[in-house]
Amino acid sequence: MAIATVGDAPSPDGTPADAAAPPSPGAAAAAADPDVALMLRVQAGEEAAFQELFRKFSPRVLGFTRRFVTSEARAEEVTQDVFVQIYRFRHRYQPESRLAAWVYKIATNHCLNELRRPERRLRVDIWGGRDKDGEAIEPQLADPQAATPEEGVSSRELARLLDTAVAALPPKQRAALLLSRVDGLAYKDVAAAMGCTEGAVKALIFRAVHTLKRELKDFVEEEEE
Amino acid sequence: MRCRRAERELAAAVDGQLDPRGRRALDRHLAGCAACRRELARSAAVLRAVAALPTELPVSLALEQRTLRRIRALEDEGVRPFAWWPRVSVPAMALGAALAAVVLVRVVTTEDAGAPRGPAVTPRPQVAAETPRAAGPAKPSVAVAGSKRSPRAVASVPKDPPPELAAAPELFVDLPMLRHLEKLEHFDAILATGLDDAPANGDGGQDRSNG
Numbered sequence: 001m002a003i004a005t006v007g008d009a010p011s012p013d014g015t016p017a018d019a020a021a022p023p024s025p026g027a028a029a030a031a032a033d034p035d036v037a038l039m040l041r042v043q044a045g046e047e048a049a050f051q052e053l054f055r056k057f058s059p060r061v062l063g064f065t066r067r068f069v070t071s072e073a074r075a076e077e078v079t080q081d082v083f084v085q086i087y088r089f090r091h092r093y094q095p096e097s098r099l100a101a102w103v104y105k106i107a108t109n110h111c112l113n114e115l116r117r118p119e120r121r122l123r124v125d126i127w128g129g130r131d132k133d134g135e136a137i138e139p140q141l142a143d144p145q146a147a148t149p150e151e152g153v154s155s156r157e158l159a160r161l162l163d164t165a166v167a168a169l170p171p172k173q174r175a176a177l178l179l180s181r182v183d184g185l186a187y188k189d190v191a192a193a194m195g196c197t198e199g200a201v202k203a204l205i206f207r208a209v210h211t212l213k214r215e216l217k218d219f220v221e222e223e224e225e
Numbered sequence: 226m227r228c229r230r231a232e233r234e235l236a237a238a239v240d241g242q243l244d245p246r247g248r249r250a251l252d253r254h255l256a257g258c259a260a261c262r263r264e265l266a267r268s269a270a271v272l273r274a275v276a277a278l279p280t281e282l283p284v285s286l287a288l289e290q291r292t293l294r295r296i297r298a299l300e301d302e303g304v305r306p307f308a309w310w311p312r313v314s315v316p317a318m319a320l321g322a323a324l325a326a327v328v329l330v331r332v333v334t335t336e337d338a339g340a341p342r343g344p345a346v347t348p349r350p351q352v353a354a355e356t357p358r359a360a361g362p363a364k365p366s367v368a369v370a371g372s373k374r375s376p377r378a379v380a381s382v383p384k385d386p387p388p389e390l391a392a393a394p395e396l397f398v399d400l401p402m403l404r405h406l407e408k409l410e411h412f413d414a415i416l417a418t419g420l421d422d423a424p425a426n427g428d429g430g431q432d433r434s435n436g
């Protein structure tokens with residue numbers, strides 16, 4: 001885990017930065033965005049606020065990390081690391097930026113780092129798991145009608161194909177695509193989360209879509225007809 | 226705009242991420258290009274499907290509790306795993322480093338002052354014991370200059386060169402050679418060679434004498 005941060009550095013008077021007063025410029029942003037207000041409370045050291053933040057973002061972070069690691073248990077570990085890092089670096093968050101973008105930046109770094117570890121370079125099989133009754137977990141689109149044409153394509157089959165195809169994408173393409181589409185970040189925020197330019201994000205998504213069009217050719221053609 | 230360029234813009238157009246100027250240029254192209262309109266429809270279908278993927282997974286209470294425990298542990302440690310490190314101010318670290326440097330310099334100079342000076346140096350006794358060829362009378366005194374590398378040994382190098390070096394300095398211009406004299410296969414022959422003689426041995430000498 002990366003350590004050295006501006007937020008952790010002592011202030012000139014020798015007191016830790018953690019003890020500094022909450023940033024006042026965030027007041028306006030906090031008034032406009034409840035996420036910012038929540039994060040300001042976390043910065044002030046309020047544990048209940050952190051718990052609230054965890055409950056709000058952890059399902060999305062877990063869903064995101066699950067697409068980069070090989071097991072649900074590992075995804076939980078990575079999610080835990082993400083939130084520990086959020087807490088440790090909470091004073092680095094600037095209220096001017098979207099909290100979700102900042103959270104995903106940390107999550108993306110963790111996921112890409114995870115994939116750099118040689119022992120983690122295994123295929124992500126997101127639907128290899130079983131539920132608590134021992135039944136195989138089947139993929140399902142959140143809103144089948146949004147993806148399937150009225151002609152009646154099997155949304156479950158499409159979801160399985162799509163999951164497999166997304167899991168096979170190169171990590172950066174996968175991250176850019178998921179952040180922009182699944183998590184609804186603007187390209188600018190995706191670029192910030194991934195540490196690259198908007199142009200690079202556009203190129204990554206273009207390549208990802210190009211690959212997916214090829215992999216899902218049958219479904220896409222059917223929808224066109 | 227050409228089709229190749231337009232195709233690169235399609236996903237961004239579906240995502241609503243093109244600037245107005247780029248969007249107008251793409252629209253103009255699409256108005257006259259049926260192939261790109263089809264590609265746009267295909268891109269939109271794929272992106273709709275991706276957007277419909279589940280974004281969330283249920284988080285167990287156990288995971289929440291584990292995370293909170295780690296947070297509390299961080300709090301107990303003062304947040305930083307190396308809590309002592311950032312609390313040392315930069316001036317204090319600089320002062321400490323300066324003091325350490327002064328002490329180190331004093332130790333080195335004191336050791337040098339106490340080291341034996343002058344030509345009486347024991348030349349590589351351990352090498353002489355290990356290597357039979359090094360037991361010859363000429364080698365130990367010759368090997369002195371380059372055989373020891375520690376600061377103390379450097380400080381004790383005699384001011385005057387050994388007689389062999391003074392007599393034939395051109396044989397010893399290469400300092401690394403001095404350190405490895407015992408490894409020279411024909412060292413005795415080199416020593417026996419006079420300044421006016423043609424080189425009798427050694428690779429370079431052999432080549433030159435043959436040439």
